[in-house]
Amino acid sequence: MHRLAPERWARGSSPLHRRDPRAKVVALLVFLIALATAHRGLPQFALGLFVLLVAALLWARVPVWGALVRAGIVLPFSAVFAVVSWMAGDAARGVPLAIKSYLSALAVLLLISTTPLPILLRGLESMGAPHFLLDVGQFLYRYFFVISDEAQRMNGAAAARGASARQWRLGGQRFQAAAGALAVLFARSYARAEDIHRAMLARGFEGRFLALSGVRFQRIDLLFTAVASLAPLALRIAVERALA
């Protein structure tokens, strides 16, 4: 089930993994807002934040190189806008876009690599997010791989029969066939959801998920929140002072 690398990393047991999810969410939000609102001295500030994130990744014993590559998922989007800004005669604009989006993605990746999703969602629930939405999210994540596998198998079966979406000459027929496959996938997902619900009722589900272990906000979590939130702020003040 752990096909995503961050999910595997999240099962580690570093001091960062053991912190309360709420402490990490608050620290992440402070980090993201400090980064998003920075203008002056962005390259220096960003370098400092990067060092901070790499230090945290090392502390959490998360594979640093793997994380740096994964966070690169935002770079194609930034590259498109860098090119567009350059065409509009504002070549310098692409750099802050790339820096901010990359560091933000890396920070979110650090959170998800040190906090298993169910624990993170439970933390968000106790911070006031609607539990119905979070439950839907948890189911979505749980069944994403199952339904994806089903889609892959349908693709494989179609390919084994010689079908390919690139056969443009047969466009109309292929289009209808793909629509039929999607309708079947929808109907199967729907039926699976009904089975899941019946199985949950049979096991005594009463409308709320019960957790085996609760999250507890300890004194060390408060200390962590304070230090992790102050670090990017202090860095930003230091950079802006040095430039002023």
Added chain:
Amino acid sequence: MHIPDGFLATPVWATLDAAAAPAVVYLTRRAQRSLEENKVPLLGVLGAFVFAAQMINFPVGPGTTGHLVGGALLAFTLGPAPASVVMAAILAIQALVFQDGGILALGANITNMAVLGVLAGYLPFHIWGGTKWRKLSLFAGGALSVLVSACLALAELLVSGVKMPPSVLSVSLALFTVSAILEGAITLAVMQALERVQPKTVHYPQPNRSPILAGVALTAVLLATVGVLFAAGGPDGIEKLLNLHPASLDANFLRQASTGILGLVLIYGACLVIGRVAGRHRSL
């Protein structure tokens, strides 16, 4: 197209986060009420379906393929509020787990795709879904959901100061139109196949809407979407002033922005209090 963090200006993402949070809470409550029993597994598994649907490719042109986006399809099968909740959950999971879309920009992405995109996609179906124009309404719903989301995202980027030459702007509008038509065609084809495979999953609206009102509503949505784009493209008053006095207005602008946000928070608080009081009154 999910906006990552770092692209939107602070007033833009802050406002959209402030707008999306109560909208999501409201739609979540509505979705909980509108479904007969506890349908958490249904919404979750169909969310996974929308994710997985990206793997089924549709032929678009020589050598190119496209895939379903899914907001309108969910609205036609589950109803608008549950579809919004599913799309919001998808966007949140994508932002958290796959780093696809930012966390601060989550409010913007939810507003564009899960709230306004889904509602705009449901509108034609709501109006014409029960009449002889049903097929057209399915197509128009799919197309409109993508068009509205894409135009809003582009407008937010333009308002945030991402500059685009007019040629790029017209190319992206053309691309949006093509993907909107594609989404409409896929949604229509899948809905027709679904009506044959499993008719009970398709949701039918009541055919008692006034067509004139409907036309007005649709025109309003289209005008608002296109209008937002034009408004965002051209320089507005504040930008013109900034060009005149580059430095002097900076602090003033910040003060104005924070006053504006404070005003929004106050109005939101007032609405919340009135809503609570009115709600308590009704439940007695």
